[in-house]
Amino acid sequence: MISYPFDRQGGERWSEALAGKRPAFACVVGFTETCLIPGISAAGSTPEARRYTAAGDAEVLLHGWSSRLPTAPEGYPSPVVISRAVVQLLNLPVWILDSGLGEPCMGGIVLGGTPARCLSTGRAMSTQTVSDLFEQGLLWGERLAREGDYLVIGECVAGGTTTALAVLLGLGFAAEGLVNSSHPCCNHDQKQQLVRLGLTRGGLGHRATAMEVVAAVGDPVQPVVSGMLLAASLYTPVLLAGGSQMLAIAALAARLAHESGIVWQANRVAVGTTRWVAQDPSADAAHLARLVGVVPLLASTLSFAASAHVPLRAYERGYVKEGVGAGGLAIAAHLAGIEHDELLAAIEGVFERLTIG
Numbered sequence: 001m002i003s004y005p006f007d008r009q010g011g012e013r014w015s016e017a018l019a020g021k022r023p024a025f026a027c028v029v030g031f032t033e034t035c036l037i038p039g040i041s042a043a044g045s046t047p048e049a050r051r052y053t054a055a056g057d058a059e060v061l062l063h064g065w066s067s068r069l070p071t072a073p074e075g076y077p078s079p080v081v082i083s084r085a086v087v088q089l090l091n092l093p094v095w096i097l098d099s100g101l102g103e104p105c106m107g108g109i110v111l112g113g114t115p116a117r118c119l120s121t122g123r124a125m126s127t128q129t130v131s132d133l134f135e136q137g138l139l140w141g142e143r144l145a146r147e148g149d150y151l152v153i154g155e156c157v158a159g160g161t162t163t164a165l166a167v168l169l170g171l172g173f174a175a176e177g178l179v180n181s182s183h184p185c186c187n188h189d190q191k192q193q194l195v196r197l198g199l200t201r202g203g204l205g206h207r208a209t210a211m212e213v214v215a216a217v218g219d220p221v222q223p224v225v226s227g228m229l230l231a232a233s234l235y236t237p238v239l240l241a242g243g244s245q246m247l248a249i250a251a252l253a254a255r256l257a258h259e260s261g262i263v264w265q266a267n268r269v270a271v272g273t274t275r276w277v278a279q280d281p282s283a284d285a286a287h288l289a290r291l292v293g294v295v296p297l298l299a300s301t302l303s304f305a306a307s308a309h310v311p312l313r314a315y316e317r318g319y320v321k322e323g324v325g326a327g328g329l330a331i332a333a334h335l336a337g338i339e340h341d342e343l344l345a346a347i348e349g350v351f352e353r354l355t356i357g
Helices: 008-017 053-063 080-090 127-144 160-170 188-202 210-217 221-232 244-260 285-292 310-317 326-335 340-355
Strands: 002-006 024-030 094-100 151-156 238-241 269-274 297-300
Touching: 002 008, 002 285, 002 326, 008 269, 008 297, 024 053, 024 127, 024 221, 053 080, 053 094, 053 151, 080 326, 080 340, 094 127, 094 221, 127 210, 127 221, 151 221, 151 244, 151 326, 160 188, 160 210, 160 221, 160 244, 188 210, 210 221, 210 244, 221 238, 221 244, 238 244, 238 326, 244 269, 244 285, 269 326, 285 297, 297 326, 310 340, 326 340
Parallel strands: 024 094, 024 151, 151 238, 238 269, 269 297
Antiparallel strands: 002 297
16 A cells, blocks of 8 residues: 655665654644636635644644635645544544744744745745754754654645745756646646746855755745754654655755754654645646655555545646645554445545634
């Protein structure tokens, strides 16, 4: 129930070591004004609704309900239905870390960051904010590393695949056309035009540091997760639960570690995503993982093809795909011995409670 799109040997070794284990789960949430651009993201029915996507997902994770439950424009459910189901099945401890939401989130731990400006400005955040968030990530990574047999780190930031592309290009990776999207067919042209504008306005040259790149065109989630994975890897295995965004963060963390002289254990880290990301015909997660070359890429084989609910079956047509740690948590469920049909039934139960009551 797990496939290995990149570095099968490393991924199998990582998986085998954790069979039967139970992780702790932390989800880092944040906001970038990039998501307010019409058409840039489907993580919310309108640009205005995307202001509340991360806060709504976080509340569902923690409490099982939110009046701000986000949906795609066509009404397809947030991937939080997957995440919540796994959290309940495995009785996982959950932490929500607010890196800069700008909206209150009941139960979230506020890290002191701020929402990012649109990456097209070339000045998304101050370098001081990025540095402070990175330090918070190091602190929380070490703190949470001992809360489970391993640590799963998820993210939720609408517009995050676009900031992921921006950071990858800013770091020198030829990632054009490779990142995924919440749209059925990725809007590569729109993303690339926006990113090129931000990189130009940010004045980033070949000697730009990783901190400078994130400050210019990134989002507040990126430095927090980077710090967390570096610190936690010294004590426990880490699964970065996501697709393009977590591959970008793996690349960013490696660069930050190199520039800051931070020791970490890359062989304890993997990225875990969904089959919908791994098999997306309009992107190439495996190629992106190969390009980054830092950690293995795993994918859950979870399918909604047999679901009784039409909105869930839309995932099989490329809608939504990933988010809120869904793919990584599905992998955690597989590793813990949860069979496919049991997981699907649990997800359908969460979906029914959220939509029917």
